[in-house]
Amino acid sequence: MFVAATIALLITMALTLWRALVGPTQFDRLLAVNSFGTKTVLLIAVYGFLTGRPDFLDIALVYALINFLGTIAVLKFFEQDDLGSGQYQEDDY
Amino acid sequence: MIDLLILLVSWALMIVGCVFVVSGAVALVRMPDLYTRLHGASLTDTGGTLVIGLALIIQALFVFDNSMAAVKMGLILLFTLFTSPTASHALAKTALLCGQVPLDAKGNPLLDGPEQASLLARSRPADYRHGQDKERIAQQIQALDNRGGDES
Numbered sequence A: 001m002f003v004a005a006t007i008a009l010l011i012t013m014a015l016t017l018w019r020a021l022v023g024p025t026q027f028d029r030l031l032a033v034n035s036f037g038t039k040t041v042l043l044i045a046v047y048g049f050l051t052g053r054p055d056f057l058d059i060a061l062v063y064a065l066i067n068f069l070g071t072i073a074v075l076k077f078f079e080q081d082d083l084g085s086g087q088y089q090e091d092d093y
Numbered sequence B: 001m002i003d004l005l006i007l008l009v010s011w012a013l014m015i016v017g018c019v020f021v022v023s024g025a026v027a028l029v030r031m032p033d034l035y036t037r038l039h040g041a042s043l044t045d046t047g048g049t050l051v052i053g054l055a056l057i058i059q060a061l062f063v064f065d066n067s068m069a070a071v072k073m074g075l076i077l078l079f080t081l082f083t084s085p086t087a088s089h090a091l092a093k094t095a096l097l098c099g100q101v102p103l104d105a106k107g108n109p110l111l112d113g114p115e116q117a118s119l120l121a122r123s124r125p126a127d128y129r130h131g132q133d134k135e136r137i138a139q140q141i142q143a144l145d146n147r148g149g150d151e152s
Helices: A002-022 A026-050 A054-080 B001-032 B034-062 B067-097 B114-121 B124-130 B134-151
Strands: none
Touching: A002 A026, A002 B001, A002 B067, A026 A054, A026 B001, A026 B034, A026 B067, B001 B034, B034 B067, B067 B114
16 A cells, blocks of 8 residues: 555655746746655655654654745745845835 | 444445545645645645555454544544645645636636736735734835835
8 A cells, every 4th residue: 555655645746846847937847846845754654654653753843844834935036036134125016 | 234334334435435545635735736646635635644554443443442543533523623624725725816817617817817817816905914004014114115216
């Protein structure tokens, strides 16, 4: 069962990676990378159960949090071209 | 008997989760437009993670007899349930704000142009979003105008 789930997740990750490489816009790439991160969390968890050592779940937990933070940070960069600014630009007003 | 039932339930959940996940990837590859891709990917992200995670929790509790792994898996599910829709919403809103125009079924744009998409994303008043009052915004615009005048 775990082998089948692992193979399905790997196929999914390959397709997602294809979209990340081809994606016409930057948002397509970011969407694919975010989806890839979620699938990575699942893959780590399933692989831990596959090898009979579910201790890998700690890594999956940390990866789930970092994936979200990374996505939000890159989105802020796309929107403002600057990660440090707390102000919106002139044409926002 | 109960062992067989547990195994059957966790198998079924795992297979349903795999179908979700693979269909999400197919949607990500085959859909024609950013927003349709976002729809397919985000729904199956949350749903697939939820279902596979439930299967893994059942396995950890009854087969591996490791309740700590079940708790960790539950935490992963909880975080994913909050963060995955949030990230998708932020991505859609930023795409609209940066001027990505949604397309209809025939590939025609649904809005007049990138400016209208950007305005649609900013439908709230600026002072509400940034926690600033209108006088301060006016002062800032005035300051920007003055700076532009000095430079030219």
